[in-house]
Amino acid sequence: MLTRRAYLIEPGKLEVKETELKLQLQHDELLLEVLACGLCTWELNHFQGRIGEAPMSLGHEFVGKIIEMGSSVSSFEPGDVVTGLPGALDGFSEYMTVAAKNCEKIAPGIKPEHALGEPLKCVVTVLRGAAPEAGDYGVVIGAGPMGIWAVQALAGNSLSALIAVDVDEEKLKLAAQYGATHTINPATVDTVEAIREITRGHMADFVIEGTGNTKVINDGIKMLKAGRGRLVLMSSYKSAAESLDVVGMVERSAEIRVPHPGYSLNEQDDLRRAVQLLNKGVFRLEGIVSHKFSLDQIQLAFESLEKRPAGYLKGVVIPKL
Numbered sequence: 001m002l003t004r005r006a007y008l009i010e011p012g013k014l015e016v017k018e019t020e021l022k023l024q025l026q027h028d029e030l031l032l033e034v035l036a037c038g039l040c041t042w043e044l045n046h047f048q049g050r051i052g053e054a055p056m057s058l059g060h061e062f063v064g065k066i067i068e069m070g071s072s073v074s075s076f077e078p079g080d081v082v083t084g085l086p087g088a089l090d091g092f093s094e095y096m097t098v099a100a101k102n103c104e105k106i107a108p109g110i111k112p113e114h115a116l117g118e119p120l121k122c123v124v125t126v127l128r129g130a131a132p133e134a135g136d137y138g139v140v141i142g143a144g145p146m147g148i149w150a151v152q153a154l155a156g157n158s159l160s161a162l163i164a165v166d167v168d169e170e171k172l173k174l175a176a177q178y179g180a181t182h183t184i185n186p187a188t189v190d191t192v193e194a195i196r197e198i199t200r201g202h203m204a205d206f207v208i209e210g211t212g213n214t215k216v217i218n219d220g221i222k223m224l225k226a227g228r229g230r231l232v233l234m235s236s237y238k239s240a241a242e243s244l245d246v247v248g249m250v251e252r253s254a255e256i257r258v259p260h261p262g263y264s265l266n267e268q269d270d271l272r273r274a275v276q277l278l279n280k281g282v283f284r285l286e287g288i289v290s291h292k293f294s295l296d297q298i299q300l301a302f303e304s305l306e307k308r309p310a311g312y313l314k315g316v317v318i319p320k321l
Contacts, residue, residue, distance in 0.1 A: 004319075006092035006298040008056050011049030014298045021095060027072040029097050032064030035081065035112035037091035038119060039293075039305045039315035041212070042236050046089075047302050050238075059091025059317070061119055062098075063112045073100045081106040083117030085271055092298055094319045104272055107279035113292065113316045114285035120274035121267065122234075122260075123149045123283075128270075129232045129259030130206045132159060137199045139163045139223055140180070142210030143171035145288050145314040146234055148178055150208055152283055155179020161198055165191055171313075174287060192222045199225075206230040214241035221248040233258045289314045294321040 005019045025031055038061030045051040046058055063083045066076055076082065084103035090096050106115045123146060130150075132138060138159050140147045143166040154162050155178060163182045164175035172183040184194045195204060203225040209216055212235040220231050222245070229252055248254070257263070264270050277283050290313040293301040301317055 001095065003093050003095040004295060005057055005090060005094070006059070006295060006317075008046060008052075008054045008058055010054050012047065014047075014058075014302060016295055016298060019093070021097065025068060025070045025097065027070040028100055029070045030064075030066050030073065030076065030082070030100050030103060031068040032062070032082070032096050032098060033067050034062055034064045034091060034093050034096055034319050036063045036116070037061055037093075037317045037319075038116040039301055039317065040119065041305065043089075044302075044306055045236075045238075047306065057088070057090040057092065059093070060086045060089050061116045062086060062091035062096065063106065063115045063117070064096065064098075067095070070100065075100060076103070076105065081110075081112060081115065083115050083271075083275065085118060085121070085267060092295065092317055092319075094295065102268065102271075104275040106275065110278070113289050113318060115278060116285065116316070117271055117275050117278070119146065120149060120278055120283050121271040122146070123153060124270040124274045124277075125259045125261070125264045125267075126150055126208060126232060126234045127153055129257040129263060130154075130208055130230060132206065134158050135160050136205035137161050137163070137195075137202060137225075139165060139195065139204040139207040139220075140175070140210060141165045141207065141216055141220060142212075142235070143168065143175040144210060147208070147210040148174060148288055149283055150210070150234070151175050151180050152178045153277065163195060163198060163204070177287070178284070186219075191219065195223050204229060206232060208232045208234050210234045212237060214239065217241055218243065218245040218248070221245045221252070221254060224252050224254050226252050229254050231256045236260075285314070289316050291315040292321060293317050295319040 001021045037059045082103040164180035207220040
């Protein structure tokens with residue numbers, strides 16, 4: 001069976017080529033028609049030549065419709081829409097195969113481009129790192145897609161306050177829409193003093209850093225309370241931090257937690273939890289998916305991910321758009 005699939009030919013250059021899929025599914029596999037695949041900042045490392053070796057396929061935030069199932073698969077039916085953890089980076093394709101055990105079913109009525117399970121799984125892992133407790137003051141720095149999803153999951157009545165921090169007023173409005181009780185723009189106010197006022201001097205029990213800017217890490221330390229405040233590094237960083245405020249860490253007896261995939265005790269269970277929250281309407285991608293591209297627009301898709309045109313928040317490739 002032939003499929004069209006995007007390949008990184010060299011750093012900065014993608015092409016769509018026909019690829020032969022294996023003739024017979026393994027007994028535990030699914031053949032999917034790819035309905036959508038999200039664009040992830042982490043894959044800019046591949047696009048820009050820092051990770052992997054071209055030529056290579058890309059794409060891991062997939063959503064697909066089951067076309068065929070292996071002989072031992074009994075947990076799904078043909079026609080089900082699923083998302084999951086990829087065995088390979090090949091989501092920017094018309095068709096792909098994946099292990100059934102890595103997938104979770106999407107509830108009817110959810111648009112495929114709003115059902116990106118893999119990044120939501122990462123948010124669940126971040127929540128494990130933040131370990132919110134009743135009455136905590138929580139801060140999310142960076143109201144990009146991951147930050148907004150963290151806000152969605154944390155919103156409600158269990159926290160004393162949920163504070164979103166960003167220099168983009170439109171993103172702060174979105175954070176407030178999805179449950180942030182307070183928003184702070186560091187370009188206009190002193191963030192640490194604003195948090196001190198909101199928390200009545202208590203400061204943050206946990207801070208989730210989601211900007212990808214290593215200089216913000218020390219700002220996050222200053223926002224923490226004294227005594228085991230948690231600084232949660234959600235971002236993927238391109239380079240080492242020039243400095244780390246170890247004095248501030250010691251003064252606060254602070255903890256740094258890095259909830260990337262290796263932090264998870266069970267990635268598949270984190271995915272299960274994430275899809276349950278998605279199916280229940282806790283995670284919502286309306287207003288977050290800002291740009292859609294066809295498979296033939298894959299070069300434009302990655303250039304947009306890299307350059308972030310006005311209004312860009314989250315991009316998704318829909319192969320048959």
